[in-house]
Amino acid sequence: MPTPTRARLSPEERRAQLVALGKEMLSTRPIDEVSVDDIAAAAGISRGLLFHYFASKRDFHVAVATAAAEEMLDNLTPKDPDVDGLDQLRSSLTALIDYVDAHRASYLSLVRGAMSGDPDMQALFEWTRARVTVRVLEGFGYRPDGPAVVPLAVRGWVGFVEDTVTTWLQGDGLGIDRDAMLDLLERSLLALIRAALDVAR
């Protein structure tokens, strides 16, 4: 945690600082344990002032979850745009597994926790899933006039990844090592795209 500071920040800077502190705290604990009191103390402001920037604890949590989703998407973006689709996929999946493994408590609390039924959280999840779907399709050179069943299958694969990774984390690895997990996620995408192309044929 940074040293508490009373520095004058613009409203935008203050808001960003509070969200960044929340995201940092979220890396080690579930979202419902990201306490606004702790955040306000870390920022050197009063709890009341925090609620000047966020209408409620829930709103603050949604902002923190949104920032975490952005960070995860950034992580999945291949750093070298010149590598081909399959290598990009492998590097994105590696980044995903490493990210969720490092943020286990918060990942599980977000996708399976009490806040997961919140309309804003649902909208954030759907938006995140849609963006992952679009990136995968772009990586494979899918064109908008392609068969509609392919984007549907890729969207379903995002659900497959979410469920297998969650089950794997909750089951403490299930005796399946990280490389086998990566292999499963990669092969499953290729298999599902092939299945969708067969349906469209």
Added chain:
Amino acid sequence: MPTPTRARLSPEERRAQLVALGKEMLSTRPIDEVSVDDIAAAAGISRGLLFHYFASKRDFHVAVATAAAEEMLDNLTPKDPDVDGLDQLRSSLTALIDYVDAHRASYLSLVRGAMSGDPDMQALFEWTRARVTVRVLEGFGYRPDGPAVVPLAVRGWVGFVEDTVTTWLQGDGLGIDRDAMLDLLERSLLALIRAALDVAR
């Protein structure tokens, strides 16, 4: 709706009657619109008496959702145990698509609605997904000493089905007809099991 009745029912019968009325109502509206006042009126009892059987509206909704999950699982169970794995799969998937299509509003409200973050609902969903996973594995003759990645892939396929079906319903079919959807769900399972076996090899 049956005619209101004041017949003396045993506590178990009364509870079952209230849940059955809730399940009937759930077939046409989302879970949060299944009103305890309407249910009490249909059963010919007071709202107060309903709360004698269920501690809260939430508890009543969880009981109704549990009954709906049982009904859906019953629907997926092949009526003829002698048909082979693939025919069973096709008939179960047809039953699934028909069921969710007929119960669209309630299905979406359960898997994507405000109650989906409730711990009891999450436990119900996980239990339902686990039972579907076990039935699929049994249908394919999977043995407990088989590679652990196969049940994980089938569990992930359940997530794939949930996400593609939800996206399909929400997108009003996306120009993909019922037969193509069935084809996708069937091919995706076979493709994912093959991918899992390749990982285990």
